[in-house]
Structure formats: C-alpha cells, structure tokens
Amino acid sequence: MAGHTRIALQWLQTAKEKANNLDYKKETTISADLNDLIKEIERQDQTDRLQTKTQILYNNMCLKRDIRHDGVCKYIGITELFFYKQPIKVEYINKSPMILIVHDIISQKLIKKLTGFTNQLKRSTVKNPAAVSEEDKNVHSELRISSTHYFKNDTTDPDVIKLNDRLERLTGLRTNPHQADHLQVVNYGIGGEFQPHFDWMNDRKSVMYQLYRVVKIL
Incomplete structure (x- = not known):
C-alpha cells in the first residue's frame, strides 16, 4: 500500500462512517476492526515517511553531495583524570540525529x-x-x-x-x-x-x- 496511504485512510474512514449506520452489534465489531486497521496504516505511513527521508540522505551521501549542517569543531573538557591534559577534539557533523567525530581517541x-x-x-x-x-x-x-x-x-x-x-x-x-x-x-x-x-x-x-x-x- 506504499504510495497510496492517504487514499487508503480516506477510504477506511468512509467505510467506518457507513458501518455506523448498521445495527449495534455489527457496528461495534466492524468499527473495532477498522480502527485497528487505520492505526496500523497510520503507523506504516510514518515508517514510510521516515524511510523515504533516510533514503534521500543516503543517496546524497553516496553522490558525495554536502549533507552537513552547521558543522563545528570544539575542544571538550571532561572531568576525568585521563582527559585532564588531553581535551577531547570533537567535530559536530549532524544535529538530528546527533553525529560526532571524536579525533585521536x-x-x-x-x-x-x-x-x-x-x-x-x-x-x-x-x-x-x-x-x-x-x-x-x-x-x-x-x-x-x-x-x-x-x-x-x-x-x-x-x-x-x-x-x-x-x-x-x-x-x-x-x-x-x-x-x-x-x-x-x-x-x-x-x-x-x-x-x-x-x-x-x-x-x-x-x-x-x-x-x-x-x-x-x-
């Protein structure tokens, strides 16, 4: 159903409204089934959107297009004896999701x-x-x-x-x-x-x- 999620949701909503005109017992059963199906399709729709966004980023990376945003480099001090004389060199690649490059570790x-x-x-x-x-x-x-x-x-x-x-x-x-x-x-x-x-x-x-x-x- 990928690519037609919204049409499917509209169709199911219409079917649910028609089911409400049936007798109570049938209405309850059909409505419950439709509700479960609608929730599953909505969940799949969110998954499809996320996968599409991820695929675009993946393609851009493979094509060596610049996908970095607001990248900065910093020295970070950590209150650990090991890092006291050696601050951490961190390069911020992406904010969401957070992607960092920690150098010389x-x-x-x-x-x-x-x-x-x-x-x-x-x-x-x-x-x-x-x-x-x-x-x-x-x-x-x-x-x-x-x-x-x-x-x-x-x-x-x-x-x-x-x-x-x-x-x-x-x-x-x-x-x-x-x-x-x-x-x-x-x-x-x-x-x-x-x-x-x-x-x-x-x-x-x-x-x-x-x-x-x-x-x-x-």
Missing part, C-alpha cells in the same frame, strides 16, 4: 592490531525482528554484504580493555557484554553494502525490543 598501533584479525572474519548478520528465541535473533540478509569479527575476549585482552575503559569515560556508558555489543571489526570489501537501516527496534512484541541501542561508536 584510538592509536594507529591498536588499529593495526584490530584489523589484523581479518583471517577470522565471518559473514555479517542482521537482527531478526521476528525472533522468538536467542538462537534465531541473528540472520543473514542481502541487505548487508560484509564480513565481521567479534572480540568476544574484550574482558581479557589488555588493549581492548583499555579502549573500552576510554570509551566509558568518554560517553559515561558501560561497555561490558551485558550492556553493550562486543567490539567488532567489519570489512565491506569491494562492492560491500549495508542498506539504510535503524539500530533500534520499534516493535514492542519483539524479543529484540529490550536491546534498545542508544549510541553507536564506529
């Missing part, structure tokens, strides 16, 4: 170490909104063509521990496995792609809804 030595695990890469997965258990929460999809390696030992590797500690001090958020995803290295190779998507789940019935993501660090 990871060393070239650590980057080389992390990217050295390319021989352990496996095909990437996406979250399955229809998942009913832990076993089927991740699935392969043509929407994402890449390979990933997860650092499951992020609580034992000293360099990864140091990086996670720095990110915790920077964001004020926890990076332990119970409250965050594992650190990962992703390779999109030649022609790799991850189509526009959202990191949050809006379906309260899904078991993945409880894993609502508030920030993503790349």
Whole structure:
C-alpha cells in the first residue's frame, strides 16, 4: 500500500462512517476492526515517511553531495583524570540525529592490531525482528554484504580493555557484554553494502525490543 496511504485512510474512514449506520452489534465489531486497521496504516505511513527521508540522505551521501549542517569543531573538557591534559577534539557533523567525530581517541598501533584479525572474519548478520528465541535473533540478509569479527575476549585482552575503559569515560556508558555489543571489526570489501537501516527496534512484541541501542561508536 506504499504510495497510496492517504487514499487508503480516506477510504477506511468512509467505510467506518457507513458501518455506523448498521445495527449495534455489527457496528461495534466492524468499527473495532477498522480502527485497528487505520492505526496500523497510520503507523506504516510514518515508517514510510521516515524511510523515504533516510533514503534521500543516503543517496546524497553516496553522490558525495554536502549533507552537513552547521558543522563545528570544539575542544571538550571532561572531568576525568585521563582527559585532564588531553581535551577531547570533537567535530559536530549532524544535529538530528546527533553525529560526532571524536579525533585521536584510538592509536594507529591498536588499529593495526584490530584489523589484523581479518583471517577470522565471518559473514555479517542482521537482527531478526521476528525472533522468538536467542538462537534465531541473528540472520543473514542481502541487505548487508560484509564480513565481521567479534572480540568476544574484550574482558581479557589488555588493549581492548583499555579502549573500552576510554570509551566509558568518554560517553559515561558501560561497555561490558551485558550492556553493550562486543567490539567488532567489519570489512565491506569491494562492492560491500549495508542498506539504510535503524539500530533500534520499534516493535514492542519483539524479543529484540529490550536491546534498545542508544549510541553507536564506529
């Protein structure tokens, strides 16, 4: 029904008005069904609008059109001993949603170490909104063509521990496995792609809804 949402809503509203002229029992049943259907179509309409806006931004980015707005660079002081002599260099890319580039937060030595695990890469997965258990929460999809390696030992590797500690001090958020995803290295190779998507789940019935993501660090 994409592209004809408003026409569908008008038709349903007319059908609902006609249903009100029927006897009480039929009227109640039909009206309730129509109300549910109208709400679902309105929800889908909002989703379609958001996806269209996102697709436009995605296309502009791929065409290298300038999509930055009011970008500024700042030094930010954080009341942490680690950052006392080293203010954070932050570049504001976008206000809504908030996108920041934090400079010089990871060393070239650590980057080389992390990217050295390319021989352990496996095909990437996406979250399955229809998942009913832990076993089927991740699935392969043509929407994402890449390979990933997860650092499951992020609580034992000293360099990864140091990086996670720095990110915790920077964001004020926890990076332990119970409250965050594992650190990962992703390779999109030649022609790799991850189509526009959202990191949050809006379906309260899904078991993945409880894993609502508030920030993503790349």
